[in-house]
Amino acid sequence: MQSVYRNARGQAAVQQWCSDALARADFPLATTTVDTTAGKVHLASAGTGRPRIVVIPGTGHNAAAALPWLRELSQHWPTTVVDLPGQPGLSDQRRPRRARLAWYGRLLDEVLDVTQMHGVVLVGNSLGAAVALAAGSPGVAARLLVSPAGFVRLTVDPKLVGASAAWLLRPTPDRTRDMLQLFVAPGRDAPETEVEWMTLMAANCRTTLAPPPLPAALLADRAHLPCLVAVGEHDRFLPPQRLAPVVQRTTNTRLRIIASMGHLATPEHLPDVVALAAEVAGPPSS
Template sequence: MPSVYRGPKCRQQVREWCLEQFGESGVPHHRRGISTGAGTTSVVTAGPDPAAASPSVVLVPGTNTNGAVYRHVAEALAARWPTVVLDVPGQPGLSADARPRRGRSVWYGRWLTEALEQAVPGKALVVGHSLGGAITLASASPRIVGRVVLSSAGLVRLLVPPAVVAATVPWLVRPTVPRAARVLGHMVAPGGRVPDVLAEWMALAARCCHSSFAPPPLPPRLLAERRAVPCLVATGRHDVFLPPRRVGPAAQRHLGARLHVLEGSGHLLLDEAPDEIVTLVEQALAALRGDAA
């Protein structure tokens, strides 16, 4: 299987960046590696001690991102609940670097099922963004008692506007922070700010890594099977890849779920609306408690 990295030096640069980010965290956390069929998986736990009797919140980041990029979201979740962040294998970060050329949706679903067995002591509310949302939907883990999928791939094919392509090519050919910021500027709501640390990371990722493409929609039969577990679906009003007009009907058709639209956001919900993400997780957990009662 091909590596996400352009070479060993690149792998080390990404690892050092991620560890530096965790070193700057003001929230106590524990990082460890677990062995899976997809290779070593980095697991970061924070917040209250997980308990088998109540769900842990598990965050699965999307394409070209990881737990270090989204430690601010993990910290916000950990202030309320036991929180686990998984770096996705085959994406730049602290997990294994290889990914298959074909059958990635099935491969990633099996990986998440296996990782949850080791990462949480009991039930899990899994929160997935973009590629992470598709992975969350692909997994049939019995530990998953609820899903929150944010700007999620897997439901419909992503749109790629020409303006995004035009900004992406220079970023990939000669990565710089300003070029990364221009690409990301298409992914936030009009007038939205691209976080400096995200632009810095995406420049490093383009220099050091081979980016993967968006996954195709998951099979309708698989998505129908996911109806057995509550799923909260959200997207940004200004998401250029997954606009509400496309995600809403797909979420209702495949999952029987009503779409939550975050009015002031684009595709980068974890960066643009972390407080709203915490609220959505709170709503999902409250619904689970209501179902249990």
């Protein structure tokens, strides 16, 4: 097993940022931790009613960094965001060195079982989408996958390689902004909160390689449940024209395109995420 943090000081800095962000949230939320075979898993929840939305964030993200998702979705359904172990956040710091997607899938199954969440809609973003696909719990009713890993290998062009290398070598806010410009649509700016978080994360955490595609047999099995897949119009990692045929073949559904969005879903795109969630979750109960 490997820790996501470079050292104890970095772990403390990251977890303090997360705790402070959750404490400053401008809407009511509750946090808890559950014990699993992978250690403690942190959950942040908001909203009431049914069905429950369970959000699995992308690489290097967590409930604190995904607060806009929790705020927006919880206005319509009760929503829980899972901090994945081995990713920076408030869960256990350890992750396996290989076969991570299968491990994360089993972990998410365990979290749903321990918390007795049934009939949930998994909303996975980037790495979180691959984890949502890897999970096979009977408690899952449907999936919404946004900017999803797990279908194809991510495209990394030379410009992305250069910007990412500079950011990792010496993470400053300016270098983070330069890199994140490649994550958003042309002419758009990444939110400053995202710049702050990604700078802190790069300075204190070990990187995680992009997950590989999941086995075709597993993707075919997951297609038995309702599933929507969406990607940004300007996603450089997952160009729609490359992702669409694979999604059609494996899930028998049409890839949805979110206009004016890159790989990073910023707050302005979250109403689109809500509209897509409503297609698989249905209207919230009163």
